[in-house]
Amino acid sequence: MSDAKAPVRAATVPVRSGTVSSTITRRTSMSDADDEAIPHTDSSESTNLLLERLRAWKHMTGYLEDYVSTTAKVSRANSKDYEKVLKSVSDPLKEGHHFSSSAGGVAGLFENMRNNSQGIVNMYLDTEKNLKSGVLPTLERLHKEIKNKSKELKSGAVKGAKAVEKARQATQKHIELLGQNSASFDAAAAGKIEQQHDPYLLRRMINHRLNKQVNEENSHRQDVLSLQNSFQQFEAHVLQTIQGALEQFFQQMNSQLDRQRAMHADILGTAQLIPPDFEWMNFIVSNDAKLVNPDSPPRAFENISFPNQDHRATQSLIEGSLERRSRAVIKGFSTGYYVVTPAKYLHEFKDDDDFRRDPSPELSLYLPDCVIGSIDGVKFNVKGKDVSNGKVGNAFTANTELTFKAHTPADAEKWWSVIKESTRSQSLSQSVASTGVASATSSAAASRSTSASHQPEKTSDAPETGVINTTNITDAKDMAASPTSLSRTASTASHFHTSPGGSAVQETSEKS
Structure with missing residues (x-):
C-alpha cells in the first residue's frame, strides 16, 4: 500500500496585542489596589486557574488513551470476525477433483483467499499489539507528566x-x-491604655506585618509568574507528544482499509495542524483579566496606607536615643531608642527599624504611675514599674529607679519636660476639687515639711483637672494622715515623693 499523508489546513494563532485596552485597565485597577493594605484580590485565583487548565489537559489526554485503547479492542474483535471468514474457506472444495490443482485455477483462487484472510487476521492482531505497546505508553507517560x-x-x-x-x-x-x-x-484620652494596646505600638506592629505580607505577596507573584511563563513551553511539549502518538497510531492503521486510512489520516492531519502555541495564546486572550500581568510593577511599601496610620495617638511626643544605666552597675550606660507616646508610656527599643524585627518594647513605663527626679546636667531619674511583660509578668515586677543620660543638657531638659508632663494625672485634680480633699493635701504637705524641712513643697506640679478617681481620693486622705518620708538618690542628687492621688511629682532640692 502507498503511504497516505494527512491533509494540512492553516490555523490562525491569536495575538495578545489585541488586548491592550484590557491590559491597561488591569494595570490601572492593580495600581489602585497597591494603595490598600489588604487587597481584595484572591491570591490563589491565578494558581487555581492554572490547576484547572492542567486538569483539562489531563482529561483530554485520558480521552485520547480511551480512544486508542478502544480501537485496539475493536482490532482484536475484527481479527476474531475474520477468523470466521477464514473458517468459511478452510475446508477443501467438495467435488474438488473437478477443478485443476495448478496455480491460476479455481483451487489457486481459494488458496489465495485463505492466505489473504489469514493475513487480515494477523494484521488486526498486529494492530492491537502495536497500539498497546507503542501509542498507549506514550499517552500514559504524558498523563503522568501532567499529573x-x-x-x-x-x-x-x-x-x-x-x-x-x-x-x-x-x-x-x-x-x-x-x-x-x-x-x-x-473616647477617653485620660484613661489608661494597656501597654500591648498602645496605638503607637500597634501602628509599628502593622508596619512589621505589612512588610512581611508584601514580601510574601511579591514572592508568590514571582512564583506564579514563573509557572505561568513555563506553561507555554509545557503545552507545546504536550501537543508535540500528542502529535507523535497520533502519528504512530496513523502508521498502524494505514495498512487497513482505504476508508479507515483516510479517516485516521484526517485525524493526524488535524492534530499536526495545531501550532505549538495555538491553545496557549487562546488561553491568554480569554483569561487576560485573571492572569498575572508581567508588565505590572511589584507592590511598594511606600505607596500603601492603612486606616489610622496618621492618627495623633500613633505619633510620638518625643523620640530618640538615650543612654540608660544598666541594673548591673558594672556594665555602665547602654544606648537605646526611647519614645514617649500620647498614651503616656515611655518605651525602650533596640532601634527605630520596624522591618528588621518585630518592634516589641524592651522596657515600658506607664508614666502616670512613675516618679520623676530632678535634672542633674544631662542625667535624670525615673522610678516606676516595667509593664512590658504582660499581666502575669507585671505582677512579679517591682518598682525600679532608672537613670537616663541625654546627649546634651538641652536634650535632657526636653526629655525631662515631656516625661514630667506625661506623669500628670488629670483625674486627680478634679477628684480633689469635687470632694474637698485639697485641705487634706495641704495637711499632708505641712506634715512632710515638718519631717523634711530642707525640701520645700512645690505647688506648680499639682495635677491638672480630670476625671474623678475615688482611689486617688482615698490615697490622698491616707497621705494626709500619715506623711511619707522623702528619699534622695546618691547618684543624681534627686529625690522622689508621691503626690496625693498617686500622681508622680518631681521636687528640685534647694541649694543651701
Missing part, C-alpha cells in the same frame, strides 16, 4: 498563596486592633 506538573504547582504556588493569606490575616487583625484602640483613645 506531576499539577503536584509541582500545588506544592509551590498553592503553599505560597496560603502563606499570603496567612500574612494578610495577621495584618488585618492588627489594623482592626489599631482602629479599636484608636477609637478608645479618642
Whole structure:
C-alpha cells in the first residue's frame, strides 16, 4: 500500500496585542489596589486557574488513551470476525477433483483467499499489539507528566498563596486592633491604655506585618509568574507528544482499509495542524483579566496606607536615643531608642527599624504611675514599674529607679519636660476639687515639711483637672494622715515623693 499523508489546513494563532485596552485597565485597577493594605484580590485565583487548565489537559489526554485503547479492542474483535471468514474457506472444495490443482485455477483462487484472510487476521492482531505497546505508553507517560506538573504547582504556588493569606490575616487583625484602640483613645484620652494596646505600638506592629505580607505577596507573584511563563513551553511539549502518538497510531492503521486510512489520516492531519502555541495564546486572550500581568510593577511599601496610620495617638511626643544605666552597675550606660507616646508610656527599643524585627518594647513605663527626679546636667531619674511583660509578668515586677543620660543638657531638659508632663494625672485634680480633699493635701504637705524641712513643697506640679478617681481620693486622705518620708538618690542628687492621688511629682532640692 502507498503511504497516505494527512491533509494540512492553516490555523490562525491569536495575538495578545489585541488586548491592550484590557491590559491597561488591569494595570490601572492593580495600581489602585497597591494603595490598600489588604487587597481584595484572591491570591490563589491565578494558581487555581492554572490547576484547572492542567486538569483539562489531563482529561483530554485520558480521552485520547480511551480512544486508542478502544480501537485496539475493536482490532482484536475484527481479527476474531475474520477468523470466521477464514473458517468459511478452510475446508477443501467438495467435488474438488473437478477443478485443476495448478496455480491460476479455481483451487489457486481459494488458496489465495485463505492466505489473504489469514493475513487480515494477523494484521488486526498486529494492530492491537502495536497500539498497546507503542501509542498507549506514550499517552500514559504524558498523563503522568501532567499529573506531576499539577503536584509541582500545588506544592509551590498553592503553599505560597496560603502563606499570603496567612500574612494578610495577621495584618488585618492588627489594623482592626489599631482602629479599636484608636477609637478608645479618642473616647477617653485620660484613661489608661494597656501597654500591648498602645496605638503607637500597634501602628509599628502593622508596619512589621505589612512588610512581611508584601514580601510574601511579591514572592508568590514571582512564583506564579514563573509557572505561568513555563506553561507555554509545557503545552507545546504536550501537543508535540500528542502529535507523535497520533502519528504512530496513523502508521498502524494505514495498512487497513482505504476508508479507515483516510479517516485516521484526517485525524493526524488535524492534530499536526495545531501550532505549538495555538491553545496557549487562546488561553491568554480569554483569561487576560485573571492572569498575572508581567508588565505590572511589584507592590511598594511606600505607596500603601492603612486606616489610622496618621492618627495623633500613633505619633510620638518625643523620640530618640538615650543612654540608660544598666541594673548591673558594672556594665555602665547602654544606648537605646526611647519614645514617649500620647498614651503616656515611655518605651525602650533596640532601634527605630520596624522591618528588621518585630518592634516589641524592651522596657515600658506607664508614666502616670512613675516618679520623676530632678535634672542633674544631662542625667535624670525615673522610678516606676516595667509593664512590658504582660499581666502575669507585671505582677512579679517591682518598682525600679532608672537613670537616663541625654546627649546634651538641652536634650535632657526636653526629655525631662515631656516625661514630667506625661506623669500628670488629670483625674486627680478634679477628684480633689469635687470632694474637698485639697485641705487634706495641704495637711499632708505641712506634715512632710515638718519631717523634711530642707525640701520645700512645690505647688506648680499639682495635677491638672480630670476625671474623678475615688482611689486617688482615698490615697490622698491616707497621705494626709500619715506623711511619707522623702528619699534622695546618691547618684543624681534627686529625690522622689508621691503626690496625693498617686500622681508622680518631681521636687528640685534647694541649694543651701
